Amino acid sequence: MALARGCARLDLESTGVWLLLAGAVLAAAVTIPTFRDPANLVNVLRQSSVLGILAIGQTFVIAAGMLDLSIGMLTGLVVVLACWLLEADPSIAYTLAVAAMMILLGASVGLVNGTLVNRLKLHPLILTFGMLSILQGLIFTFTDRSVGSASPLLQSIANDSLWGIPLSTILLAVVLVLSHLAFTRTRFGYHLVAAGGNPESARRAGINVAAIRLACFVISGAFAGLAGLLLAGRLGTGYPLAGSGLELDAIVAVVLGGTALAGGRGSVVRSIAGVLALAIISNVLNLLGVSAFVQMFVKGLIVVVAILVNQPRRENP
Numbered sequence: 001m002a003l004a005r006g007c008a009r010l011d012l013e014s015t016g017v018w019l020l021l022a023g024a025v026l027a028a029a030v031t032i033p034t035f036r037d038p039a040n041l042v043n044v045l046r047q048s049s050v051l052g053i054l055a056i057g058q059t060f061v062i063a064a065g066m067l068d069l070s071i072g073m074l075t076g077l078v079v080v081l082a083c084w085l086l087e088a089d090p091s092i093a094y095t096l097a098v099a100a101m102m103i104l105l106g107a108s109v110g111l112v113n114g115t116l117v118n119r120l121k122l123h124p125l126i127l128t129f130g131m132l133s134i135l136q137g138l139i140f141t142f143t144d145r146s147v148g149s150a151s152p153l154l155q156s157i158a159n160d161s162l163w164g165i166p167l168s169t170i171l172l173a174v175v176l177v178l179s180h181l182a183f184t185r186t187r188f189g190y191h192l193v194a195a196g197g198n199p200e201s202a203r204r205a206g207i208n209v210a211a212i213r214l215a216c217f218v219i220s221g222a223f224a225g226l227a228g229l230l231l232a233g234r235l236g237t238g239y240p241l242a243g244s245g246l247e248l249d250a251i252v253a254v255v256l257g258g259t260a261l262a263g264g265r266g267s268v269v270r271s272i273a274g275v276l277a278l279a280i281i282s283n284v285l286n287l288l289g290v291s292a293f294v295q296m297f298v299k300g301l302i303v304v305v306a307i308l309v310n311q312p313r314r315e316n317p
Contacts, residue, residue, distance in 0.1 A: 017257050017270050021277040028284045035287060042166060046159070048279040049168035050075075050227045050234070054250040055257075055271045056179045057223030060216040062254050063183075065196040065263025066117070066124035068217060069247050071224040073135035074109050076243025078102045078228025080139055083148030083238030090151035099154075103225040109135070110221020114214035132247070139240050147238040158233030168230055172272075175223070179268045192216065197264025252303045253278055278302075 028035040035041075054071055061068045085098050113131055117124050150158075157167045183189040194202040195209045202209050231242055256274030259266035278299070285295050 017273045017277060020256065021273050021280070024277050024280040024284070028280055032284060032287050035284060038164075040283070040287075042161065042164070044276075044279050044283050045169045046166040046234075047283075048275050049158075049166070049172045050231045051246065051249055051253065051279070052172045052272050052275045053175055053223050053227040053230065054246055055253040055275050056175055056268045057220035058247075058250040058254050059257070059259055059266050059268045059271045060179075060183070060192065061124075061220045062251070062259050062261060063196050063263060063266030064192050064213055064216045065199065066213060066216065067128060067251070067261075068110075068113065068220045069125065069128040070109065070113060070131035070135060071220060071227075071250065072243040072245060072247035073132045073139065074106055074221060074224040074243065075228040075231060075246055076240065077135050077139050078106060078225050079232045079235065079242040080143060080147060080238035080240055081105070082154070082229055082232045083150050083236075084143075085148070086151045086154070087148035090149075090153075092151075092153050095151040095153045098151075099229050102229055103222050106225025106228070107218050107222040109224075110217040110219065111214070113221070114217030117217070118210040118213060143238070143240055145240070149238075150232045150236050154229060154233030155236060156233070158230050168234075171230070175226070176268060176272055183266070183268055188212070188215065193264055193266070195263075196260075196266075249278065249299075252299060255303055 054075065057071065058068060082098055082102050085101075086095060109131065113124075113128055116122060116127055120127075157171065160167050162170065183192070191202070191207045192212050194205065195207055195212045199209050227246075228243070232238065235242060253274035254266070254271045255261065256277060257267060257270030257272075259271060281298065281302070282295060285298065
């Protein structure tokens with residue numbers, strides 16, 4: 001009986017987000033004719049790209065048994081700095097140089113997070129919440145209003161399409177494929193899951209848990225830098241509140257995808273399914289004219305249900 005319950009639970013964790021996504025698409029397509037408009041569907045894909053990249057990075061961190069609350073403000077900092085730097089020179093060569101700098105900045109913040117977690121033995125939730133506050137302070141010390149402008153290259157990647165598919169979606173797909181391969185086909189991925197599931201057992205097996213955690217934070221930070229560049233292109237200017245709340249949205253998507261908050265289990269593919277489900281639900285609520293406050297309630301309800309479904313349960317002997 002315990003084995004049967006365990007198998008049923010694992011199946012629900014693996015397929016639940018796909019059932020939610022399919023149900024959301026079907027309900028929206030049947031009840032709201034404007035949802036089926038190709039322009040609206042392309043818009044849903046385009047709007048999912050930034051959160052999708054953040055959710056992939058967050059999946060690495062959560063599967064390793066941690067959390068990264070700093071990625072939202074890190075994304076916002078990249079938006080502001082990138083637009084400020086590119087206003088003076090929007091050329092392709094300079095845009096590529098700035099893009100490299102912003103991704104390196106994100107990776108550096110991740111490196112600081114990972115190093116402090118390892119060296120000071122701080123809980124990642126507390127440490128990254130502190131980093132969130134530091135980054136927010138940096139943004140508003142630098143500016144309290146929109147600054148600069150995104151280069152034509154960034155705006156093209158964020159807003160244009162190729163054969164009807166948004167370029168931002170193609171970028172997300174590339175990141176997803178590479179991350180999925182790293183997660184499921186490399187020694188790093190296997191060690192990540194082992195370190196997240198049982199750190200002590202992983203250490204006894206010879207796995208460098210500290211290095212795994214550090215790498216996951218660096219990946220999360222680098223992806224936040226990439227997401228910030230994409231968001232800068234979409235907004236066209238350096239809006240200081242651009243990244244506000246994105247860290248929580250990313251966590252919701254990852255949890256919806258069945259990644260265990262306690263670590264040891266996760267899938268970047270299912271995280272993207274969670275992102276798309278959230279995007280469709282948000283799009284439907286917008287089309288229905290539902291207020292932002294009600295949308296916050298719905299999102300909170302979804303994550304509570306997802307946590308209840310995915311949390312570990314003790315089996316009776």
